[in-house]
Amino acid sequence: MARAAGTQRPTRIQREKTERVLEAALEVFSTYGYRGSTVDQIATQAGMSKPNLLYYFDGKSAIHVALLERLMSTWLAPLRAISGDGDPMDEIRTYVRAKVKMSRDHPRESRLFANEILQGAPHIPSLLTGELKQLVDEKAGILKSWMQAGKLAACDPYHLIFSIWATTQHYADFDVQVRTLLGTDSDQRFEDASTYLETLFLRGLRP
Amino acid sequence: MARAAGTQRPTRIQREKTERVLEAALEVFSTYGYRGSTVDQIATQAGMSKPNLLYYFDGKSAIHVALLERLMSTWLAPLRAISGDGDPMDEIRTYVRAKVKMSRDHPRESRLFANEILQGAPHIPSLLTGELKQLVDEKAGILKSWMQAGKLAACDPYHLIFSIWATTQHYADFDVQVRTLLGTDSDQRFEDASTYLETLFLRGLRP
Amino acid sequence: MARAAGTQRPTRIQREKTERVLEAALEVFSTYGYRGSTVDQIATQAGMSKPNLLYYFDGKSAIHVALLERLMSTWLAPLRAISGDGDPMDEIRTYVRAKVKMSRDHPRESRLFANEILQGAPHIPSLLTGELKQLVDEKAGILKSWMQAGKLAACDPYHLIFSIWATTQHYADFDVQVRTLLGTDSDQRFEDASTYLETLFLRGLRP
Amino acid sequence: MARAAGTQRPTRIQREKTERVLEAALEVFSTYGYRGSTVDQIATQAGMSKPNLLYYFDGKSAIHVALLERLMSTWLAPLRAISGDGDPMDEIRTYVRAKVKMSRDHPRESRLFANEILQGAPHIPSLLTGELKQLVDEKAGILKSWMQAGKLAACDPYHLIFSIWATTQHYADFDVQVRTLLGTDSDQRFEDASTYLETLFLRGLRP
DNA sequence: TATGAATGAGAATTCATTCAT
DNA sequence: GATGAATGAATTCTCATTCAT
Known part of the structure; x- marks a missing residue:
């Protein structure tokens, strides 16, 4: 599970970042497919660093699933x-x-x-x-x-x-x-x- | 150009191998997509070594294009x-x-x-x-x-x-x-x- | 472009590593020539891993050009x-x-x-x-x-x-x-x- | 030792082929350097197949040495x-x-x-x-x-x-x-x- | 939270050489 | 002699993920 997805209710900044990541992931995944997309691309598209992105999501797959859901x-x-x-x-x-x-x-x-x-x-x-x-x-x-x-x-x-x-x-x-x-x-x-x-x-x- | 794709007409073995590669590639590409497929998978599926496969096709992309065409x-x-x-x-x-x-x-x-x-x-x-x-x-x-x-x-x-x-x-x-x-x-x-x-x-x- | 070559001014560690890579590359390239040298050799000579080296330079050619320039x-x-x-x-x-x-x-x-x-x-x-x-x-x-x-x-x-x-x-x-x-x-x-x-x-x- | 370099005196065809290989090797090696040259290039330049070339010379290095000598x-x-x-x-x-x-x-x-x-x-x-x-x-x-x-x-x-x-x-x-x-x-x-x-x-x- | 740095596990491709006919 | 076929050992480069701060 992502470090930022604990039991506490999400803070404003958490919701915002999550939003940005998912929007970026939608853009990238829908264009290149899951395997053809890189976490780097998503991070760049979202305007954040890769480790920061992975602070909110537990990996590439998790982003994908979250997006689909x-x-x-x-x-x-x-x-x-x-x-x-x-x-x-x-x-x-x-x-x-x-x-x-x-x-x-x-x-x-x-x-x-x-x-x-x-x-x-x-x-x-x-x-x-x-x-x-x-x-x-x-x-x-x-x-x-x-x-x-x-x-x-x-x-x-x-x-x-x-x-x-x-x-x-x-x-x-x-x-x-x-x-x-x-x-x-x-x-x-x-x-x-x-x-x-x-x-x-x-x-x-x-x- | 692939090493085995000269101007001469293809030999029997060339046709057979080419066929096997394309059949394997169809299986793999259609299942995992282009980016999600590896040359290794195709080679294994075709029952041949990777370099041998690349003896007949000029790389992953060439296989894909040949298949589509x-x-x-x-x-x-x-x-x-x-x-x-x-x-x-x-x-x-x-x-x-x-x-x-x-x-x-x-x-x-x-x-x-x-x-x-x-x-x-x-x-x-x-x-x-x-x-x-x-x-x-x-x-x-x-x-x-x-x-x-x-x-x-x-x-x-x-x-x-x-x-x-x-x-x-x-x-x-x-x-x-x-x-x-x-x-x-x-x-x-x-x-x-x-x-x-x-x-x-x-x-x-x-x- | 190398991942570590953004628009920001280089950090101390970036300058140091860049330096080490170029010094190592000089040693290796001048001894074996461009084609005769491997990134592995340079990385070893520089005392770092290959991917780490490629974090600072965009490939073998880029190291060579940077060095010459x-x-x-x-x-x-x-x-x-x-x-x-x-x-x-x-x-x-x-x-x-x-x-x-x-x-x-x-x-x-x-x-x-x-x-x-x-x-x-x-x-x-x-x-x-x-x-x-x-x-x-x-x-x-x-x-x-x-x-x-x-x-x-x-x-x-x-x-x-x-x-x-x-x-x-x-x-x-x-x-x-x-x-x-x-x-x-x-x-x-x-x-x-x-x-x-x-x-x-x-x-x-x-x- | 190359198979064709036995104790017998070389036949006409042996001399001719050897000549062609060395001429081709000179062209290729002097242009790309030893490491930058491939046996394939030399064979193509000499107008013969790779195995045939290696029938006359005991490998890439042997061609190089023969040429230099x-x-x-x-x-x-x-x-x-x-x-x-x-x-x-x-x-x-x-x-x-x-x-x-x-x-x-x-x-x-x-x-x-x-x-x-x-x-x-x-x-x-x-x-x-x-x-x-x-x-x-x-x-x-x-x-x-x-x-x-x-x-x-x-x-x-x-x-x-x-x-x-x-x-x-x-x-x-x-x-x-x-x-x-x-x-x-x-x-x-x-x-x-x-x-x-x-x-x-x-x-x-x-x- | 955030990020620069680092890496192990691939993945594509090349190439000298050998095999088999 | 000659060649189409085959391969093991690199070699370059990528990428998801982790480390350290």
Whole structure:
């Protein structure tokens, strides 16, 4: 455990430094991957010395895990927002739009998770089986109930969720490819993606 | 240039060894990423000594590039197969099924590319702008013509292609997550994915 | 850039270690040449670990360059001391004596430069064309003016300088040969060389 | 011992290959130094495979030694030509001119020896103490007798020889520096050197 | 807390030499 | 004789982590 993570409540300076490290780590890890990043890079990015950084975190791996854990809830917020009480088509449209927006505004977070999952999630085995699975099971249940109520085309709710994740996160994770093939760097691509995906899912899932 | 890559045509042993190295490299690179892989690992996996491996390839990077280049055409085969003469709905169904099949049968290749793109494609800048872009432009043209002929719902053909890539490759790239959330390792997931995606795209893109 | 070469002014320990490394490098490089020397040798000679050494210098080449640059001005001091106001014969005598003295007291520095020049000065192309050329041009001008004033035998001043360099540095660079052929290790050889060369140049250059 | 160096007299092909290797080795060793040269470079330069090269020579070191030994007599020819029967001033003039000519026509040989001596002649300890020393002693004797006969300024004959070596070989060994400082690549420099050195030595050594 | 200094364990690559045919 | 193949022993350099203050 990091020396600065005792039982006492964190001081202001501890919170600030922790924050700076995690922000720097997000930048570096999402760009170079876990193995391709060095503690030196993170320390430089955070504007502090390496030993000082390691005073707050128990090593490179600990930073990575802390980062993933901290981002998980933010990352899942849009999914959490899906309400069984809402209109299915509205809920899905909102979710798709929110996810595209996240790819535009938080591509680093998306790439961080993608990198981790891609390599088998070696650092966060519990996150997948825990919080995430529970949430997905719950939302899959809602989707299922909508289907049974005839408000949504019958299909496998898990694969439905996967397809929304895949299509929306694609704009963060495969950004280079997207920009290269579209031949433009304009942010318009996110608008276009939103429009296209909204159409695809609403038409594809309409009962 | 590698010592064994002169102007002469390769000998039998050269082809065999080259093959073994690339197969081993695919295994290792797709699992740990470029930076996370060591030449030692690849050599061991290929059952040869490190210097011997470097007798055939000019270093770690050269192996990686050779691998990516060699896989590119295989990887693009399904897209290439889309014919402007076929029935749009049939062509898309076939493409989606072929891509899901590739995710099942060649997940390592998919992850290799995903890893590379995710980090900005530092090793293959030309592959994206060259062969790939040309092919995608061509197929986007076909899709466009179908839309104009009223045989396909009007939408952005590039984003259409992206959505097929994203949803199908998801089953290779995010395999751990998929298996964890589905709670099973059964290969049935690929069937289910195919069925779901076929429905999604056919309904979503029907004119 | 070396980790320890930031913008801050160097600490005491930095100066000391840097000094130790350069001293060790002088010893090793001048004995085995650049390619024949290993960082390990230098580290051992300096009494520190290899990574520690590389904490202060950015690699083998950087040590070499730093060494050459640092020695250049010391090395050129005798030439710089030649004054257009002095008596030509006195100035030349003094210069020859100073150069022989340097070969006796600083043979390693001489060999270091000789090694570098011998292989085409691959590490210090700018040192030759810069500082050195400017200084030599200036002193050649002084020699020329002496010749025009009839105070010195007319000859090519550049070749004059070369001949002084060659004859004096010979006692450092070709030391093994000199000692072997003279059949003695006595320091007397430097006295004898001085005497002989003084006579040669004074008689040879007298107007 | 090399496999091809048995007791039998060498075949034509053996002589040819040996020749090619030594010529290639001269080129490579004189450019990069012993340690800086690789057997690969020499083999390539000689237009043969590495194992084939090593079939004729017993390793890198053996090539080096063979080369140095073979060149020694050529290298010493001008010195050998000094005759006690000739006119001292003529003999010296001829010797100086011959040595400058060698620097122009055989700079690689000069650099090869310089490199070797500079690093303490680790490969040819016996050459210095043997053949060379004997020859120098002999010629020093001739010079001494000339001095005693009043035909040559009295001075140390060994240092006299050193000074001729140093000044003339300088144009081969320190070629880069010479060309840089003269600001020209013209072969005129050898003429100028000859003229200057002839004057220097004749005036300096005239009785 | 903070940081300059230090290091052991790699990791990529080179190279002289040997093997096997 | 000749050469494609193979390797052990370096050699340079990196990096996460620890030490000392």
